[in-house]
Amino acid sequence: MIEEELLAPLFFLGFDFGTVTYQLRASIDSAIIVTKGGSLVRKGFNTDLASVIILEISLLIVVLLMAGHGFAYYVQRGLDDLVGGKDYQVVAQVDKQETNNFVAALQETYKGREGFRYRVGKVLGDKIHILIGFGDQDLKNGALDEVTKLISPLPGYAGLALLLDPAVLVRGIPSEVYPGLIKEINTWPETRYAAKGPMGLYVVAKERKKLGTIENKLVKVTSPYYLWEVDLKAKTNQEAALIRENIDKILQGKKHWYLTSPIEGVVGDAVRLLKGYSSKLVFNDQIPVGAELVLSNQKLKIGSKPSTQFKARVFTDGIYLTKGDSLQLTGKENAYLLDGTGRLTKKLPGFELESPRKDLEIWQPVTDISELKTSAQELAEKIRQGEDFSLLLRDIEQLAKKQSLKVPDEIKSKLELLILWDRIGKLPTNIRTELADKILDWVKAMPADPLMKLKESLPSWSDEDITRSWRDLESVSQEKFLRVVTTETALPNIEGLVSKPAAEVREDIKSQIGEVVGGVVPLAALAVAVILFWIFTALDHTLWGSYLVMKNNFFAPLWGWLLGLLELSAVVLVMPYDTNMLVKIIYILSGAIGSAFIITLSNRISPINSKSIEAGEALGLSKAELFRQVIVPDGRPGLWQLYNRGKLLSLRRFRNA
Amino acid sequence: MLELHNISLERNKVKTLSDINLTINEGETVVLTGPSGCGKSTIIRIALGLIRPQVGEVWFEGVNLNALSAEQIRKKRKKMGIVFQEFQLLEHFTVLENVLLALWEGDRKLKKAEEALKSVGLWEKRKRYPRQLSGGEKQRVGIARALALDPDIIFWDEPTAALDPMYVNEILRIMASLAQNKTMFVVTHEMPFALKVANRLVLMETGHIVEEGPPEKIFSHPSSYLGIMYRERLLDTKEALSKLAGEEAGL
Ligand SMILES: Nc1ncnc2c1ncn2[C@@H]1O[C@H](COP(=O)(O)OP(=O)(O)OP(=O)(O)O)[C@@H](O)[C@H]1O
Ligand SMILES: [Mg+2]
Numbered sequence: 001m002i003e004e005e006l007l008a009p010l011f012f013l014g015f016d017f018g019t020v021t022y023q024l025r026a027s028i029d030s031a032i033i034v035t036k037g038g039s040l041v042r043k044g045f046n047t048d049l050a051s052v053i054i055l056e057i058s059l060l061i062v063v064l065l066m067a068g069h070g071f072a073y074y075v076q077r078g079l080d081d082l083v084g085g086k087d088y089q090v091v092a093q094v095d096k097q098e099t100n101n102f103v104a105a106l107q108e109t110y111k112g113r114e115g116f117r118y119r120v121g122k123v124l125g126d127k128i129h130i131l132i133g134f135g136d137q138d139l140k141n142g143a144l145d146e147v148t149k150l151i152s153p154l155p156g157y158a159g160l161a162l163l164l165d166p167a168v169l170v171r172g173i174p175s176e177v178y179p180g181l182i183k184e185i186n187t188w189p190e191t192r193y194a195a196k197g198p199m200g201l202y203v204v205a206k207e208r209k210k211l212g213t214i215e216n217k218l219v220k221v222t223s224p225y226y227l228w229e230v231d232l233k234a235k236t237n238q239e240a241a242l243i244r245e246n247i248d249k250i251l252q253g254k255k256h257w258y259l260t261s262p263i264e265g266v267v268g269d270a271v272r273l274l275k276g277y278s279s280k281l282v283f284n285d286q287i288p289v290g291a292e293l294v295l296s297n298q299k300l301k302i303g304s305k306p307s308t309q310f311k312a313r314v315f316t317d318g319i320y321l322t323k324g325d326s327l328q329l330t331g332k333e334n335a336y337l338l339d340g341t342g343r344l345t346k347k348l349p350g351f352e353l354e355s356p357r358k359d360l361e362i363w364q365p366v367t368d369i370s371e372l373k374t375s376a377q378e379l380a381e382k383i384r385q386g387e388d389f390s391l392l393l394r395d396i397e398q399l400a401k402k403q404s405l406k407v408p409d410e411i412k413s414k415l416e417l418l419i420l421w422d423r424i425g426k427l428p429t430n431i432r433t434e435l436a437d438k439i440l441d442w443v444k445a446m447p448a449d450p451l452m453k454l455k456e457s458l459p460s461w462s463d464e465d466i467t468r469s470w471r472d473l474e475s476v477s478q479e480k481f482l483r484v485v486t487t488e489t490a491l492p493n494i495e496g497l498v499s500k501p502a503a504e505v506r507e508d509i510k511s512q513i514g515e516v517v518g519g520v521v522p523l524a525a526l527a528v529a530v531i532l533f534w535i536f537t538a539l540d541h542t543l544w545g546s547y548l549v550m551k552n553n554f555f556a557p558l559w560g561w562l563l564g565l566l567e568l569s570a571v572v573l574v575m576p577y578d579t580n581m582l583v584k585i586i587y588i589l590s591g592a593i594g595s596a597f598i599i600t601l602s603n604r605i606s607p608i609n610s611k612s613i614e615a616g617e618a619l620g621l622s623k624a625e626l627f628r629q630v631i632v633p634d635g636r637p638g639l640w641q642l643y644n645r646g647k648l649l650s651l652r653r654f655r656n657a
Numbered sequence: 658m659l660e661l662h663n664i665s666l667e668r669n670k671v672k673t674l675s676d677i678n679l680t681i682n683e684g685e686t687v688v689l690t691g692p693s694g695c696g697k698s699t700i701i702r703i704a705l706g707l708i709r710p711q712v713g714e715v716w717f718e719g720v721n722l723n724a725l726s727a728e729q730i731r732k733k734r735k736k737m738g739i740v741f742q743e744f745q746l747l748e749h750f751t752v753l754e755n756v757l758l759a760l761w762e763g764d765r766k767l768k769k770a771e772e773a774l775k776s777v778g779l780w781e782k783r784k785r786y787p788r789q790l791s792g793g794e795k796q797r798v799g800i801a802r803a804l805a806l807d808p809d810i811i812f813w814d815e816p817t818a819a820l821d822p823m824y825v826n827e828i829l830r831i832m833a834s835l836a837q838n839k840t841m842f843v844v845t846h847e848m849p850f851a852l853k854v855a856n857r858l859v860l861m862e863t864g865h866i867v868e869e870g871p872p873e874k875i876f877s878h879p880s881s882y883l884g885i886m887y888r889e890r891l892l893d894t895k896e897a898l899s900k901l902a903g904e905e906a907g908l
Pocket of ligand 2: 697698699814815
């Protein structure tokens, strides 16, 4: 029964028993044997000790909850001003002096949209952060997809970032199939909403711990989509065209989407511009990508090998004139399909002519390349000097966004990892130098100067020159891969073709930062609170420990160990944050080991007066009374002493007796 | 009343007591003396059941303490009083509370504490804390605490050793008057007290008893080196006293 009494707090807290019970019982038994008369385990004292332990655990929990909520309130709020918390999905950076204009325009833009909200957040440098949030329904209807388009023209706009937390990002799936997927994903109980965003398909979870389930489900629903990839780097243009034709043939009538990695930045601007000056031909028929056409005022003979004024080629994004001057093209010409050897194979029906040549003078690169280089150098310097990585990622993305460039994957993936590593202090040495060098290399590799020259020389160019130029540009900037997403499962026999799941499913980087900010940081704060408070209570235990040590009770460390185990287990049960099992175990074990250690050192931490104890014993005090009247009031102040106040000898109780 | 049979005790492989035999009869006052560290306090601890000897038996009022559980010994201890050399009052309690401590678990009678404090003349100062008392007063509280239990036997472990000479007689006087109707076991170096009050004197050296008998006999015909030494000491005091008395008479 004695054991039961001692174990009662454990039952009360729903503690998991098993070996612990066994050990506890064993040690109680041995303690009884050691003290022969069983004086160690007697009712009054046990009740006191158990009460003190329960009191400590309760207070520990209160401290923990206070620390947790205090953190959530004070620290998290500050962070939320930067990263948006859960109520906002977008953070826009705006020039500080344009704040009012931006906000007015923002309100105007989203007037009447249900659930739209914004908050003016923190100022960093000369930029202010405006947090923007949408209603769940609005998010499901594509609010994120159009946010860049709607916000970027507003006054003072300097960039935006999505802050979806906790979210999974799916990339590599054709956006054409998003609507169906989104509809399905939105029916999952774990999903808060799914939406198309600038980087892909975002799925925001209701709770962080559901991210894993969502990821698994996403892998499953995207499993019918395969990415076929052929490395073209070692292939000639002819071979590449042939491969493409083959793939086209195989996938004819089946769902497939060619992926052209978008050409970003200044190069992308230039290519788009140049394409805009090229003549684009629009046919009603489907013509395979890579095919060549001949345009002629005359009727040509099928099978012949003509030499004509105009030629065109089918690219993934359209058919462009590759030979001849579009100003001389009327759109009334006959169009013929050429085979690989240059013979006419088929006459095509009529076409329409798009994009006649425009005034070339208008084009201005979005940014001055020299400015970009300076910013990159400043950035590299910041990296070297140890700026926080999450801020760096913002800077880098900001820089890239501003120049409408894409941060190279190599750098980005490194950074994503580095944020986390940096937070837990595990940053590999030299990583900063390496990264800074990469960024400088990247800037150096940008075809900045040729583009400037291009701009100067454009007006004098013919269509052919222009087409050649954008093709050249595309070929330097494009990845040297042929990529197609398909639902076709049978793998064709094409040399070098690899098939893999098309979808790349993983936690969004912003969500990962959110996890760090919302998980590790408060956990660290909690740990400090718990440790400080726990030390305080553990000191309390040294009263008892001192007594045990004085009595040469070699079980003292075992008792300490159990006490720590018990208290920290109870605390871990109510931890307000999702904490992984390992962290919990570390908490419990360090509590237990620490307690054992402290109890062993008890008589140094709270020395007790053995003479007073002897006096108490000589006066015939029971162990409980010895603790209540002598050891506890004589020892270190603490919870036990507080609790003991009601147990102290009092005259009043004598009178009543 | 109290009998120690063949008590031997070893601590850290060092023999602290060897083959101690000692009997204290009801109403008797036995004085134990011997050089520092010879094991006097240890004998008291054993008699109180605070330490169990490795060899030998302690009989108190016809009961063998060795055969009792810790709890039973604790109950027996309520019939024994002890006065310590360094008083051992609890600083966080008042005078009265210190005295009540012994009665806390028993038949909580405030009256007993009152009687005990009055008998040592400290009832007026019952609300003071030990730090507000003189050494002599502290020891009187210690005595009151032992008396409050109304013990069958009182142990005294050098009750005057920590006192200023001016308080020593005050305590010895109380002891002498208590000796008239209490059984007492007194450890002290006060040889005049032994001569005047003790029924029996026990001399001890390094863990064993070297001589035992009525004090008058030991002081007149000591049979051990220790006996001779104590006799010398007593005579020194007597001589000094008579010398002082002579000078006083001569004046
Ligand atoms: N707790 C203990 N552990 C080990 N040895 C002890 C302990 N207490 C006392 N001793 C040793 O036992 C011996 C007897 O000690 P005790 O206190 O009985 O002497 P004493 O005769 O009362 O001396 P004093 O006149 O100085 O009070 C001494 O050698 C002492 O060092
Ligand atoms: Mg002593």
